[in-house]
Structure formats: C-alpha cells, structure tokens
Amino acid sequence: MVYTALVKRLDPQIEEEVTLEIEGIEFTGFSFICPYKIEVGKSYSVSLGFTILNELIIHEIQGDKKEIERIGSGYEYYVRGLLQEDTIDAGLVFTDDDEYFSDYTELESKFIEIKVDRISVEFLRTATN
Template sequence: MTTEMKILAIDDLVEECMTILVHGNVIECFVNSCPKAVAVGETHWVEITIDYSDPLQIEESTETNALPQKIGDGFGYYLNGTLEGAIFRSFIDFSDDDIHYDYPELEAKPVKIKADRINLNFIV
C-alpha cells in the first residue's frame, strides 16, 4: 500500500536512516529503495513495510491508540492496531498475509506487534 510522507531528516552517518512524517506521526525508517536523490522537506509517495522477528511478537492488546512507540535507539517500534484480513490497521495500513494466516484467532481484535524495523520503498 502506498502513502504520502514528508522527509524530516536524513541521517548524516547512516544514509539509509530517514525520519519522516506520515499521517501526523514522526517515525524513523530504514530506506530499502530510493532510486533518486531526495532532500529534507520534500514529500514523496512510498510503500511502508515492517520487518519483524521470527516468531513474530504479537499479543492481544487493550491499547486503542495507534501511535507507533519507538524501542530504544534502533529502528524498532511497537505498533498497535487491528488485524482485518490481510491488513494490519495501525497508524497506516500494512498489507501482510502471514500475520492473518498465522494468527486467525486475533482477527478483528486490537493487537500489539513488535516491529524490528519500519522500511521505506520510494515509488518512482
């Protein structure tokens, strides 16, 4: 799924590290794919995906706030949302069939997922 975001910062040391603003949320992402030069202040269309450990750390939650919660200094986040079929609805919608098939008992319930990394893929 694609979404529009604004670049807030590009790390000086790790060029794949970018801080963005998406749907009112500031998140630090790992840039998987960026086929052209970009600059702070620009807006772009991107696909945002999540990487998570195997096994996935997921649990039913009472939290209804979809704000991403950063974990330490790395790229990790706790993401709250709801599983709806192949879509994990959080601060944005993530498409992921694996979660849906592996955890059918969590369908339509609020969940908390530990994301090891949030990835950006720029759309040309």
C-alpha cells in the same frame, strides 16, 4: 496503502535510515527501495511495511488503540492497531509482505500489538515533491 511522506531527516552515516512525517506521525525507518534521490524537506509517495529479524511477538490488546511507539533510541517499535488479513492499521497502515499474519487468523479484526525490528519504507516511482 500509499502515503505522502515528508522527509524530516536523512542519516549521513546510514544510507537507508530516513525520518519521515506522515499525517502528523513522525518515525524513523529504513528505505529498502528508493528509485531516486530524496531530499530533506520534500514529500514523496511511500508505502510502509515492517521487518522482523528474529521472532514475531504478537498479542491481542484491550481497547482500540492505534499507535506507533519507538522503543528506546534504536529502530524497534511497538505497532498497535487493528489486524486485517495482511495489514495492521496503527493510524498508518503497514503491509505484511512476509505473510506473518497468516498464522494468526484468530486475531483478525482484533486490536493487536507487534514488536518490529524496524519500519520498512518503499519510495514509490511517483515523487510528489
């Protein structure tokens, strides 16, 4: 899904780190694809994914909670929401580019929680400024 993201912060030390606000939700992610220079205070078209560095931790949760919760001050997040074939809707829709969810078809159309090592942000070719 394509979103318009406001850039809130760029890290001067870690080139890929970016803090964004999308639809009132603020989070820090990694811009793994950025075909142009981005600036704080401007808005850009993005799509979202996630990175799992070690083991995928996924389980069904009770209720219909959709949220992104930062774990400590690092880059890890709990992503809670509705699992579909290749996405999770946590208020923002994250795409499963690495096909992790294909092993969890029994959880499709259920609310789940996954722990991600970082949120991946792809800045799309069309800037919305």
